[in-house]
Amino acid sequence: MNIMDCIITRRSIRKYTGQVITEEQLEALLKAAMYAPSAMKRLPWHFVVIQDPEKLAKITEIHPYTKMVVPAGTAIVVCGDASINDNITHLTQDTAAAIQNILLAAHGMGLGTCWCGLYDNVERRAAICELCGIEDENILPMSIIAVGNPDDAPETPDRFKPERIHREKW
Numbered sequence: 001m002n003i004m005d006c007i008i009t010r011r012s013i014r015k016y017t018g019q020v021i022t023e024e025q026l027e028a029l030l031k032a033a034m035y036a037p038s039a040m041k042r043l044p045w046h047f048v049v050i051q052d053p054e055k056l057a058k059i060t061e062i063h064p065y066t067k068m069v070v071p072a073g074t075a076i077v078v079c080g081d082a083s084i085n086d087n088i089t090h091l092t093q094d095t096a097a098a099i100q101n102i103l104l105a106a107h108g109m110g111l112g113t114c115w116c117g118l119y120d121n122v123e124r125r126a127a128i129c130e131l132c133g134i135e136d137e138n139i140l141p142m143s144i145i146a147v148g149n150p151d152d153a154p155e156t157p158d159r160f161k162p163e164r165i166h167r168e169k170w
Contacts, residue, residue, distance in 0.1 A: 006108045008156060013068070013112030015152035020051060020073035025109060029076070029147065032105035036097035044084035044091055045098050046139060048077040048132045055131060059144060062127040066116045072148030076102065077118075077128060083138040092119065095142040102145055112150030118143050 001009075030047055038044065050056060056069045069075040078099055080091035099115055106113045118124055119142045128134075128141045 001108055006104055010103060010107040011154040011156070012114040013072075013146075013148075013150045013152050013154070014114055015150070016068065016071040016073065016112060016146075016148035017151045018071050018073065019149045021111060021147055021149065025106075025111065026074065026147075028109065029102050029105050029111075032101040033078070033098040036094070036101045038094045038097070039085065039087070039090035042085040042090070042094070044081045044094055046079040046081055048079065048134070048141075050075040050077065050132070058131055059128070062131065063116060063118065063121075063124050063144065066144055066146065068114050069144065069146045071151075072112070072114075072146040074147040076145045076147060077132055077141050078102075078143045078145065079134070080140045080142050081138055082140060083136075091140065092142065099143055099145060102147075106147055110150075112146075112148055112152070114146040116144045116146065 026049065033045065033047065034043065050059065051074050053070070056075055059066050059069050059075055078095050080095045082091060085091055085094070103113045103115060118128060119140065125141050
């Protein structure tokens with residue numbers, strides 16, 4: 001799949017076959033994440049991979065919009081490390097870039113993903129820290145990504161809006 005097709009056809013997947021991704025696929029996704037752009041090349045990310053069915057079920061109790069992680073079979077908790085870069089804007093942007101790389105790499109490999117935001121909810125973030133054994137206050141869970149073999153193929157809507165392009169001035 002060429003890169004433009006990958007970008008345009010990627011969709012959030014909420015239905016999965018239940019077949020867990022391979023270790024090779026997982027490693028490729030994490031490698032893609034770590035090649036994302038990063039402010040000042042600080043690379044302030046950490047990733048907690050969860051595949052234990054009981055922990056996946058616990059995630060759905062913590063975050064009501066993550067029901068798809070159980071059938072997906074894999075959740076990646078993307079964390080920012082404030083001891084590497086304490087600028088929350090940079091941390092948010094850097095982890096978002098890493099997340100986008102995971103989403104696109106997965107789609108290119110025929111996998112499905114769903115990005116579930118986490119950072120802005122202090123209670124959920126604290127509960128995820130407890131679930132993942134994160135005790136360092138500098139490690140901030142930013143998002144949870146469900147990853148698995150898709151059992152759904154949402155249509156691609158036309159999102160290109162030329163009227164939102166402004167040249168030289170508004």
